[in-house]
Amino acid sequence: MPGVEVTTQRLCRATLRGPWLAAGIVALHPMSEKHWKSVVSQSVCDYFFEAQEKAADVENVPPVISTPHHYLISIYRDKLFFVSVIQTEVPPLFVIEFLHRVADTFQDYFGECSEAAIKDNVVIVYELLEEMLDNGFPLATESNILKELIKPPTILRSVVNSITGSSNVGDTLPTGQLSNIPWRRAGVKYTNNEAYFDVVEEIDAIIDKSGSTVFAEIQGVIDACIKLSGMPDLSLSFMNPRLLDDVSFHPCIRFKRWESERVLSFIPPDGNFRLISYRVSSQNLVAIPVYVKHSISFKENSSCGRFDITIGPKQNMGKTIEAITVTVHMPKVVLNMNLTPTQGSYTFDPVTKVLTWDVGKITPQKLPSLKGLVNLQSGAPKPEENPSLNIQFKIQQLAISGLKVNRLDMYGEKYKPFKGVKYVTKAGKFQVRT
């Protein structure tokens, strides 16, 4: 079973056990583990491997597994499993959320959360986990605090450290840890003070066979990149805040202010962070920017079928739709596909049966299409359902909900920051049933 071997080698385990999360491991197979409280035998992971084998698809490994003495809670991210071993009752989301925070931190520190990155930085991983968890209870999970405690590795620093023997570990308690704004570190200084906001909206939609919308909604986030000196107090207001139906906030946002004035007022963390994520009220009709014409058919008792899809712009608000990709999970009986795109390029992976068509931009004069023949396994019954099309696209400088930032004000600091807002609309889980 080569497939399974690959995944086990890629297995990364964070085993945390004890009353809540106590002892733990973060580990690459073969092992990078961290124990809190007493040491857990590695054999506990066998239960996990077993479940993984049973699930066949990594996506289907149950996040919570019960074993005779422990409970295993795992997350799957970036082709790695992080597993935590639990001994007693705990809200499973607590653990899941924490493991994701761990993965986020690795991502933040090493630029990627991969097997190689964790292996290369095993000591930092260890030091990080030591700070993040004490006796199974999360201690410091804010990136700003952690970075003051343990400096992220850079090439320059590791060179300097190896020569001077100085360390990556800070020796004072980060100020944030004690203050009421634990997310911001003190003494931030920049020569260029900048504040950028990316308003990213994703359209989740299910379009049925006939082209009508079964379900559509807009999910948005505002990601911020704030590089401002000192302790700036920002307030961000919108032209049409009522659009935002359901919002979740970064802890820095003053909830009161939003409740009363619909203004986002906050002292930002330093660096990149997600300010809010929101859902646009479902009463609003969602504009669907693309349409797909499709005709996919498999002939009875023959080893071929026809495949023909065309993509066109619909309500695109006068903006170009770019970076379109179409992904189709073809039925298992499909052997190969012979297609001709009028634009872009396509690939078909005969093992996973995934067809990917990289379209690029839509030019309304000549709509991109992909046509051709499908080779089926001979003798096998024809697939009864046509595969659904997953579409990705991007529209720059447009928030499809119409959300607009009104202004950004800064208090508390004297300098004039450079401010910028960018809007992008993307396809989220955008599926066309055929």
Added chain:
Amino acid sequence: MSSNSFAYNEQSGGGEATELGQEATSTISPSGAFGLFSSDMKKNEDLKQMLESNKDSAKLDAMKRIVGMIAKGKNASELFPAVVKNVASKNIEIKKLVYVYLVRYAEEQQDLALLSISTFQRALKDPNQLIRASALRVLSSIRVPIIVPIMMLAIKEASADLSPYVRKNAAHAIQKLYSLDPEQKEMLIEIIEKLLKDKSTLVAGSVVMAFEEVCPDRIDLIHKNYRKLCNLLVDVEEWGQVVIIHMLTRYARTQFVSPWKEGDGLEDNEKDFYDSDEEQKEKADKRKRPYTMDPDHRLLIRNTKPLLQSRNAAVVMAVAQLYWHIAPKSEAGIISKSLVRLLRSNREVQYIVLQNIATMSIQRKGMFEPYLKSFYVRSTDPTMIKILKLEILTNLANEANISTLLREFQTYVKSQDKQFAAATIQTIGRCATSITEVSDTCLNGLVCLLSNRDEIVVAESVVVIKKLLQMQPIQHGEIIKHMAKLLDSITVPVARASILWLIGENCERVPKIAPDVLRKTAKSFTSEDDLVKLQILNLGAKLYLTNSKQTKLLTQYILNLGKYDQNYDIRDRTRFIRQLIVPNEKSGALSKYAKKIFLAQKPAPLLESPFKDRDHFQLGTLSHTLNTKATGYLELSNWPEVAPDPSVRNVEVIELAKEWTPAGKAKKENPDEKFYSESEEEEDSSESSSDSESASGSESGEDEEEDHSGDSGEDSGESGSESEAGKGRAAKHAKARGKGDSKDVDKEKENSKSSESSSGESSSIEESSSDSESESESESESESRTITKVSTPVFVPGKTHVLLHRMSGKGLAAHYFFPRQPCIFGDKMVSVQITLNNTTDQKIENIHVGGKKLPMGMQMHVFNPIESLEPAGSITVSVGIDFCDSTQTASFQLCTKDDCFSVNIQPPVGELLLPVAMSEKDFKKEQGMLSGMNETSTTIIAAPQNFASSVILQKVVNVANVGVVPSGQDNVHRFAAKTVHSGSLMLVTVELKEGSTAQLIINTEKTVIGSVLLRELKPVLSQG
């Protein structure tokens, strides 16, 4: 290194290990060269040498490699002695890595571990709080029973540490010690009790965690801290929030009566759901007139609401389960939106949230109906998610939406994911039984599926159809015939068994087919699955009883086959059936009833949700997810019939605390207020008055700290500083409201008046206007137990300062002075009175405050514009300025109709204080807490006459707005005050010494202000 890996191979054996070892070499040893030279005999020698070298860099390198070994699960215990020597290293990174090593191996090498203990004991006294905390962390992680007493002592000391960070670590250490030695429980409970009183948001989560771990049944410890926890909740870090919410949910279920009225069921919910939140609440209130919710119950529900907006899924889920378990059913609706939002998150979160929604949607459909479409399945969802979504869709199905759903199900049935398709078929079956209108449609649809090409789909359909037919007494002869035909093609055992059972059950309705089926299956009997064999036996028996003429021989043949079957169940069954149906001399009375036994009316199976029985577990718990009781699961108790005494939650000095919120009262947001003003009216406004801010400014950070350090007078201080925290929040909110809209304030005042008038618990007389007179009266009546109680100023100096000279103000002159009264505009503000004089011979019109240039954090409440000022007229107005406890200048523009003048107000440090009445004992206690860094002192030399009590008193109060502390000694004068903005205590002591010297001591956390005050007092006191 390679030697090391060989060693590892030997230990673990197995081919894989070789590979692992090699990998380890390449990844973790930056200096792989060592590996080349070391041999098997002296493994790890190199590491030992490096550890013993003088260079930190070599040591660090060695430690890193050792940690790498631990991380890879290799045994590095033999290095213990070499490593432990470095525990006292100056290099913080080496130190930390040694800690890591020590915690891992101390249990195995107890004797050697003891060598390191003294180092930790020393580090526990380190001035650096980070070192103190990490020493405690490591010490408590060393699982060596001998050091239990040392740990106990360390925890005790740390729990009284000045740094909340150290106290937080102490709370963690409690759990560790408890698991090491449960004997210590009683002592640990004492410490928990003490830490529960802590006001720091940093400590709250950890100590509640310790509470849950050590003594979850000691609910009595929570009473006094309940309100505090509710109020602190928003400011606690997110992990702590989860723990506290879960604990408070349990607490609420034991302390309050049920808010769920009889009949407050589904219907209500459905109706309410479409209404907006406010309406819903109003309605809820109207309905609930006879039942009044305990104000503390309401407090919890209200204070958790903003947390639904948290970015942390665990927090949102925790609040959701709290609402589910303790909120009135009509209010629980608000959680659905947030839960649906979580479905956008990663698959693990989706999985857990969907499970919980599934449980909820069985009981209260209405909650999630509006979000039906959010549960539509995408072909890219993992199967487990798909099936959970399907489960929820089924639960939500009703007459109104079933047609849409069935159309959606049609798509699912065709899915390539066969497991999912099969689940959909079961779902259709469930819909058919629950919604009778569509049962025929469903049945027809399922029959169509029988001709599906996929066997799994067909098999599942057969099973479901069987169940449906069993439930419906109507005859479906055609369907049965159709299914009998399927028997030739279908191979899935469950489906075959189902068909056979169905035919057997209805054998009299299909008299021609049934015997034929039996004939066919008799032929294939030996090759059938056990499940099918049993059903063949059943069919035979039934036919034998109803149609023995045609089937007698066949049945006997089958029984003979069964007699020699490999499976003992089948042999058993065969024997049983033979005795029962074939009459012989031995068979008893039972065989007479054979027909009744076999062809009895069988109860229809109930098609139920697998989530039906999960609701007895608390939502959001591991036990709920697994549907079995996990170790350590704490049962959620049922609501008590009669609420236990609510007064246990009252904090002793509550009245006093109340007295002191003159300005705070003006804002109903003051969370403290809510205790008393719980009432229907208040509930209506709960939307706007909700719960403290989660994100507060930097000033509030100071607040929190001041709070807990200022009040370690334990119970006596408790409510006092609690009210301060509340105040802080209110002021923050006022700030957020923008630059003082006085109308707004008035309105709020009214509101609060009304809410107060209806207050049930408070017995004190309310006066919503801030009148310091009445305040001080009530204070003198009550025993002075709070320390931070504000008293009237001892003395108000008449000194005025020039704000705007008439020459530069074109005839407008302005003076200001500090009336030393609590500011009515905000309790963090200093009140300033400005007297405006018109020295011209014309009217000056429209005098108002123009642009303000305030340093960061400073706030100013301006006076209402003065329409006109007659010549030679004068008018006095008050403004409030929040100086943020600094002597920074507040600059603003004083404008008239024609001109603008820039003016400044710089407060003398003494005006940034409010006097505090306090007993000598309290004073000393507080002073003890504020020693070290927080103390500044100087020596004063002056003529003896200057040291007369009255003179000192006069001088001190002239400079600063402090309160006099009654002193038992003649030679010591004590004064107490607190800073206006943050409420930090400021303790001034003048101690007369021999000769003409005196010692002036100031204790405060606000060391800057303290030293400024010291500088100002010194010359004043030494002057003649």
